[in-house]
Amino acid sequence: MGLxxxxxxxxxxxxxxxxTLAGADFGAGFWQLVAGRGERGERIRExxxxxxxxxxxxxxxxxxxxxxxxxxGYPTAFGSIASTLAVPxxxxxxxxxxxxxxxxxxxxxxxxxxxxxxxxxFSISSVLTPFALGTVIGAIAxxxxxxxxxxxxxxxxxxxxxxxxxxxxxxxxxxxxxxxxLAADAVRAGDAELEQAFRRxxxxxxxxxxxxxxxxxxxxxxxxxHLYHELVAGRGLPALIVSVLAGLATLVLVVVRRYELxxxxxxxxxxxxxxxxxxxQEPVLLPGLTVSQAAAxxxxxVAIVVAVVGGGLILFPSLALLFSLTLxxxxxxxxxxxxxxxxxxxxxxxxxxxxxVVARSSTGLLVRAAGACLVxxxxxxxxxxxxxxxxxxxxxxxxxxxxxxxxxxxLALQEDSAAGD
Amino acid sequence: xxxxxxxxxxGPVQQHYLDEARQMQALSFAVHIPLVCFGVAFPAMVLLxxxxxxxxxxxxxxxxxxxxxxxxxALFAIGVITGTILSFEMGLLWxxxxxxxxxxxxxxxxxxxxxxxxxxxxxxxxVYGWERMPPRWHLLSGLPIVFxxxxxxxxxxxxxxxxxxxxxxxxxxxxxxxxxxxxxLFGNRFFWHELVHMYIAxxxxxGFVVAAAYAVGRLRGNWGRYERIxxxxxxxxxxxxxxxxxxxxxxxxxxxxxxxxxxxxxxxGLQKTTKGASEHVLGWYDAKTGDIKWGIEIPxxxxxxxxxxxxxxxxxxxxxxxxxxxxxxxxxxxxxxxVGIGTLLxxxxxxxxxxxxxxxxxxxxxxxxxxxxxxxxxxxxxLIAGWVTTExxxxxxxxxxxxxxxxxxxxxxxxxxxxxxxxxxxxxxxxALAWILRRLARSPLAPHADPQPTTxx
Numbered sequence: 086m087g088l089x090x091x092x093x094x095x096x097x098x099x100x101x102x103x104x105t106l107a108g109a110d111f112g113a114g115f116w117q118l119v120a121g122r123g124e125r126g127e128r129i130r131e132x133x134x135x136x137x138x139x140x141x142x143x144x145x146x147x148x149x150x151x152x153x154x155x156x157x158g159y160p161t162a163f164g165s166i167a168s169t170l171a172v173p174x175x176x177x178x179x180x181x182x183x184x185x186x187x188x189x190x191x192x193x194x195x196x197x198x199x200x201x202x203x204x205x206x207f208s209i210s211s212v213l214t215p216f217a218l219g220t221v222i223g224a225i226a227x228x229x230x231x232x233x234x235x236x237x238x239x240x241x242x243x244x245x246x247x248x249x250x251x252x253x254x255x256x257x258x259x260x261x262x263x264x265x266x267l268a269a270d271a272v273r274a275g276d277a278e279l280e281q282a283f284r285r286x287x288x289x290x291x292x293x294x295x296x297x298x299x300x301x302x303x304x305x306x307x308x309x310x311h312l313y314h315e316l317v318a319g320r321g322l323p324a325l326i327v328s329v330l331a332g333l334a335t336l337v338l339v340v341v342r343r344y345e346l347x348x349x350x351x352x353x354x355x356x357x358x359x360x361x362x363x364x365x366q367e368p369v370l371l372p373g374l375t376v377s378q379a380a381a382x383x384x385x386x387v388a389i390v391v392a393v394v395g396g397g398l399i400l401f402p403s404l405a406l407l408f409s410l411t412l413x414x415x416x417x418x419x420x421x422x423x424x425x426x427x428x429x430x431x432x433x434x435x436x437x438x439x440x441x442v443v444a445r446s447s448t449g450l451l452v453r454a455a456g457a458c459l460v461x462x463x464x465x466x467x468x469x470x471x472x473x474x475x476x477x478x479x480x481x482x483x484x485x486x487x488x489x490x491x492x493x494x495x496l497a498l499q500e501d502s503a504a505g506d
Numbered sequence: 507x508x509x510x511x512x513x514x515x516x517g518p519v520q521q522h523y524l525d526e527a528r529q530m531q532a533l534s535f536a537v538h539i540p541l542v543c544f545g546v547a548f549p550a551m552v553l554l555x556x557x558x559x560x561x562x563x564x565x566x567x568x569x570x571x572x573x574x575x576x577x578x579x580a581l582f583a584i585g586v587i588t589g590t591i592l593s594f595e596m597g598l599l600w601x602x603x604x605x606x607x608x609x610x611x612x613x614x615x616x617x618x619x620x621x622x623x624x625x626x627x628x629x630x631x632x633v634y635g636w637e638r639m640p641p642r643w644h645l646l647s648g649l650p651i652v653f654x655x656x657x658x659x660x661x662x663x664x665x666x667x668x669x670x671x672x673x674x675x676x677x678x679x680x681x682x683x684x685x686x687x688x689x690x691l692f693g694n695r696f697f698w699h700e701l702v703h704m705y706i707a708x709x710x711x712x713g714f715v716v717a718a719a720y721a722v723g724r725l726r727g728n729w730g731r732y733e734r735i736x737x738x739x740x741x742x743x744x745x746x747x748x749x750x751x752x753x754x755x756x757x758x759x760x761x762x763x764x765x766x767x768x769x770x771x772x773x774x775g776l777q778k779t780t781k782g783a784s785e786h787v788l789g790w791y792d793a794k795t796g797d798i799k800w801g802i803e804i805p806x807x808x809x810x811x812x813x814x815x816x817x818x819x820x821x822x823x824x825x826x827x828x829x830x831x832x833x834x835x836x837x838x839x840x841x842x843x844x845v846g847i848g849t850l851l852x853x854x855x856x857x858x859x860x861x862x863x864x865x866x867x868x869x870x871x872x873x874x875x876x877x878x879x880x881x882x883x884x885x886x887x888x889l890i891a892g893w894v895t896t897e898x899x900x901x902x903x904x905x906x907x908x909x910x911x912x913x914x915x916x917x918x919x920x921x922x923x924x925x926x927x928x929x930x931x932x933x934x935x936x937x938a939l940a941w942i943l944r945r946l947a948r949s950p951l952a953p954h955a956d957p958q959p960t961t962x963x
Contacts, residue, residue, distance in 0.1 A: 138634070142586055142626035149619045152593055156604050157612025157687075161515045164605025167597025168516070171918040175927075178594040182931055185587035189580045190938050194945075234516035234602050235917035381609030382685040388613050396620035400627075403650075407627045410635070452863065459750075466753050470814075472695065475757065479702050482750050486706075489746040493862050498558070498735055 089380035092158030092389045093363075093370075096151055101359050103147035104255070105262060105352040110141045112263025114184060114211025115256070116286065117204040130204045132279055133263070134191065136270040141188060143407060145181070158389055159379040161232060162370050166221070169230045169237035173217040180214030183207045212256055219255030223248030226362060227309050228372045247308045254297045261290035262351055265335070269344035273412070287339045295332055298358075315365035324361030328354050451492035458484035514680045514909065515605035519917030527599045527915050530925040532897070534591050536890050537932050540711060541585035543889065545625070546655040547712035548578050551739055553648045560641055570736055572636060576946050579633045584939055586626070591928070598924070603904050603914035606682065610675045611665045613687040618661035625654035659708070660701055667697025670896070671765050672905045696765055699758040700896070706751050707892065710851060711885045713744025718882025719947070721875040738868060741878070744885075745855035752852050755845070756811065762899075763812035766906065767821035768830065769899035772837040774808055775801075779822040783808040788842065791834045796823070832901040840894035847888035854881055 113133040120126040120133075156163040167174060187207030194200045220243040224230055229242040242248075264287035271279035305313040315321050331354035338347035368375045380386060458481045466478025521527065552574045559567035593615065596604050604612075628650040635644050668674070674690025675682045691697075720737035723729065763770045770776075776783055777796030785808040789801020806816040813820065823831050854877055861869045869875075904911040 140630060142583065143623065143630055145586065145590070146619065146623040146626055149590065149593055149622065150616075152597070153612060153615040153619045156596065156608040157616050158609075160608030160612065161605045163597060163608060164516050164601035167594075167604070168601035168916045168918050171598050171916065171924075172920070174594060174598055175924055178591055178598075179927065179931060181590050182587045182935065185583050185590075186935055186938055189583035190942055232516070233917075234519045234605075235919075239919060381612075382683065385609040385613065385685050385687050388687045389616060392613060392617050392620070396617065396623075400620055400623055403624055403627045407630055410631060410639075462750070462753055466757050468814075470760075475698070478753075478757070479698075482702075482706075482753060486709075486743075486746045486750055489859070490742055493742045493746070493859065494739065498738065 087377075088383070088386045088390075089377040092154055092380070092386060092393075093376055095389070095393050096155050096158070097359055097363055099147050099151040099154065101352065101356040103144075103151060104258065104355050104359075105348075106144040107141075107147060108215060108255075108259040108355075109262040109266045110137050110144050111184070111211040111215045112259035112261065113137045113267065114187075114204075114208040115260045116263055116267070116283075118208035118211065127201050128279065129282060130201050132271065132274075132276075133267060134200070134204065136267055138188060138191075140407065140411060141184075143404065145185070148181075154389060154393065157385060158381050159370065159376075160381060162374060162379040164234065165232045165236065165371055165374075166225065166230050168233075168235040169239070169242050170221050170224055171235070172239060173220045173224075173243045177214045177217040177221075180210035180217065183210035184214065211259075215255040215259045216252040219252035220244075220248040222255075222362075223251035225371070226251070226312060226366065230371050232371055232374050245308070246304050250297070250301050250304045254294065254301055257290055257294045257297055258355065261287060261294050262348075262355075264290055265339060265344055265347050265351060268339070269348065272342075272344060284339060284342070288336065291332075291336045291339065295336075298328075298332070312362075312365050316361055319365060320367070321361040321365035324357045324364055328357035328361060331357060448492050448495070451488050455485050455488035455492055458482070458488060514602045514913055516602045516917075517680075518913065519602075519915070521912075521915045521917060521921070523921040524912055524915050526921050526925050528911065530921065530928060531595055531599055532894075533925075533929060533932065534588065534595055535893065535897075537935075538585065538588040538592055539889060539893060540715075540886050541581055541588055542659070543708040543711040544578070544581045544715075545585050546659055546705065546708040547743075548574070548581070548716075549629075549648060549651040549655060550709075551712065551716070551743065552578055553645065553652065554739060556645050556648070560645060566732055566735065570732065570739075573946070575633055575636065577943065579629065580939070580942055580946065582629055584935060588935075589622070598918075599916055599921070600904065600911075600914040601916050603909065606677075606680060606909065606914075607675075607905060609682055609685055610672075610687055610690050611668050614661045614665040614668070614691045618658050621654045621658040621661060625651055625658060628654070655708075656705065659704055661691075663701045663704055664691040664694070664697050666896075667691075667694050667700050669904065670700075670900055670906050671696030672908050677908065696761065699754065699761050703751070703754045703758050703892075706747050706754055707889055709747040710744050710751060711889050713740040713742075713747065714851065714878070714885040715882040716740035717744060718879050721878035721882075724875050725872065725879065734868065741858060741868075742862075744851070745858040748848070748851040748855035751848060755848060760812055763820065766899070768823065768826050769832065769837070769896075770812065771821060771823045771825070772832045772834045772899055773841040773895060774820075775834055775838050776808065776820060776822045778824055779819065781809065781819045782806050782817045783820040785811065791838055793834065830902065832899050837895060837899050840891045840898060843891040844888050844895055847884050847891070851881055851885055851888065854878070 113136065117130045117133050120129040152163075184207060187203055187210075190203050190207075191200060194203055224237075224243040224245075224247075227245060227247040229245065229248070230237050264283045268280050268283035268287055271277075271283060302313065302317070305316065316325055331350045335347045335350040335354060338344070338350060368377065370376045370379045381389075461481035462478050462485060464478070465474045465481060469475070469478070552571050555567045555571035555574060559565065559571060596615075628647055631639075632644065632648045632651060635647060639647065668690050671694055672690070673694060674686045676684040717737050717740045720733050723733055724737070759770070759773075762773075774783075775786060775789075775791035775798045782805075784806065785804045786798040786801035787804065789798040791797075792799050809818040809820055810816045812818065823834065857874070858869065861867065900906055902910050902912065904914040
């Protein structure tokens with residue numbers, strides 16, 4: 086393995102993270118859809134939303150990561166896939182719009198009835214999106230995407246037995262991951278009834294997911310025999326074994342209520358499936374196109390590695406912060422936690438405070454400095470033509486705006502004493 | 507200009523609906539870009555309000571910051587999805603563009619992905635951390651949102667700058683070779699003016715739109731201390747940014763004159779390469795005669811503006827074949843709309859600052875607030891007109907002088923169907939967004955949150 090494969094590893098890792106993290110988000114939408122009526126249904130919907138609301142945007146970005154690294158590292162393959170599989174990708178995109186809109190809209194709902202209406206209306210997308218994205222994976226695995234601009238069939242490329250099976254599997258895995266996550270979350274919230282509800286759902290969908298995986302192998306045997314052979318007897322076999330073991334371990338952990346641990350084994354099972362697929366298909370990316378043929382030139386590959394490693398060094402600590410704050414309850418869906426009054430600065434509205442801000446900054450001086458910056462910008466940005474002069478000009482302009490705000494804002498804020506509305 | 511395209515990565519296709527594909531892209535972009543302004547500029551205003559609360563202890567600022575936070579998160583969520591649509595469309599509509607040049611420009615989007623990632627993470631922490639984190643830490647958790655808003659725009663505009671002024675690669679038989687992505691994206695002198703222009707535009711748009719919302723309230727008699735401060739913060743920022751934007755716009759136009767002379771010629775409707783060229787305000791470009799009809803002519807101004815010499819030489823449309831020119835009237839109309847509205851917004855800004863400086867208060871005339879109400883939507887029109895100017899002016903090229911948009915488009919069928927579905931969905935999203943913003947504006951904070959401040963009307 087060399088430099089040409091490294092971006093593909095990033096893409097596959099991003100895919101595993103997207104399936105396990107955002108998959109749980111779509112799965113939560115699935116459980117909202119089938120939660121049923123009445124108070125109990127509403128509680129399930131409520132719980133599914135509250136658990137996901139702070140993290141869904143961050144989870145969703147893994148898809149953007151997968152797309153951008155893929156089109157930078159393997160542009161020809163990306164163009165071929167996106168044009169042939171335009172229909173399922175477009176369906177997934179529309180589903181993502183609905184899913185995101187549901188979160189935005191919910192912020193404006195005032196009653197439970199409105200909330201559940203929003204949830205139900207948008208939960209359909211939670212099934213559509215993983216299904217459509219699953220068929221995309223299936224179509225690639227089934228060698229239905231030739232190199233070229235929309236060279237494959239617009240419909241039969243993804244509406245075939247292999248692709249549809251993987252699409253359905255994606256939906257079930259999402260529902261399963263969500264149930265495990267929500268059960269764990271219910272334990273943290275100390276809600277035994279909800280925990281039971283999601284534990285049952287986790288076990289049920291876990292068994293279904295396992296059965297579907299077996300069906301998937303049978304389908305592969307008939308439809309894509311080469312891949313099947315590599316998976317059960319070739320390079321993919323170790324990964325397949327790991328996946329089966331991790332899947333079984335997950336079920337056992339759910340039975341014994343070790344939900345937190347079971348999330349990791351579930352992720353491992355998903356990762357092993359993806360790894361098995363990659364190993365079985367390697368070195369071919371698309372029919373007639375190997376990974377190294379598809380790879381971008383050397384400088385671009387190096388740039389991707391630098392960007393991903395550098396970005397990861399900032400990203401992962403931030404993500405860890407988000408998840409640890411969420412898990413420890415330092416942040417959460419408004420849910421009226423202990424509004425620690427002692428943390429608030431003492432004292433109510435004091436006009437003296439505002440005057441303090443004003444007094445600390447001499448307005449006349451600020452106005453003059455802002456004016457000087459504006460004159461500087463006129464000289465360096467407008468009159469001059471050199472690049473270095475423009476840098477000074479832009480900085481002067483920024484100085485003008487910032488100093489201007491500092492000068493003008495306090496006047497507006499203290500105005501009530503003068504204007505007396 | 508680099509030698510014209512010899513081949514593309516995926517080969518030629520027939521696409522009957524090229525214009526529909528263009529319109530679908532333009533629609534997606536026009537929906538997304540106002541939300542970007544709020545993603546970039548609004549967090550700074552929210553943080554300013556929160557900082558004022560920490561500085562003064564006045565709970566009014568805290569209420570303001572919390573209410574704005576709810577607006578910010580709703581707009582961010584919609585911005586996330588409309589942005590995702592744009593990244594899908596890179597493949598769905600323009601697969602040959604991405605297939606041929608993804609290795610040159612893609613890095614910008616990959617880094618932008620990280621930027622966006624961090625923004626999403628810290629928005630999550632900031633929004634759901636109200637009341638649960640120590641105040642100072644909460645304020646700090648908002649700062650990365652402001653930084654990533656800037657770095658994200660920088661990455662996307664680096665790609666746009668590269669599309670307008672491509673370099674950092676060679677193209678041989680449809681394959682890129684000798685690719686230097688860092689140099690292509692960041693060693694490009696063309697993108698700096700675009701970045702500054704867009705970043706300041708974000709503050710103008712967010713400032714005027716938010717100010718317009720409270721101006722509506724004032725006209726309806728909804729005017730207490732809370733509303734006045736909620737109007738003063740965005741208005742002050744926009745009032746300073748709008749005049750500053752004139753200087754940046756002038757800089758941008760001069761860069762376009764140097765690097766994309768045909769775009770400038772289309773913006774001005776200048777047919778022949780001219781020394782001492784006149785500027786025409788308003789009017790209509792007649793493609794047959796190459797003249798501007800019914801325009802107001804200002805002699806020597808175009809040469810003076812673009813070369814700093816009243817007798818300077820300005821390249822005309824006739825320097826390139828007709829097939830390589832953008833649609834002149836669309837381009838001219840968009841450009842004049844942007845300049846006209848931008849100047850109007852700058853005047854409102856200067857007026858605000860003058861009244862503030864001389865009389866030490868906000869303007870009191872009802873006409874000022876009526877103008878503000880109009881300025882909000884106008885700033886959005888101005889923003890979109892500006893992007894039409896740069897994007898339509900780039901046509902017929904997707905990569906200026908290298909790849910035509912017609913060669914970038916997908917060969918897949920069903921473009922009009924996708925366009926119709928997306929348009930319908932976006933109408934729905936717009937209605938939903940309007941509904942939720944009205945709700946958020948009316949409803950008080952959740953009952954378990956802060957008590958209503960007495961100052962609120």
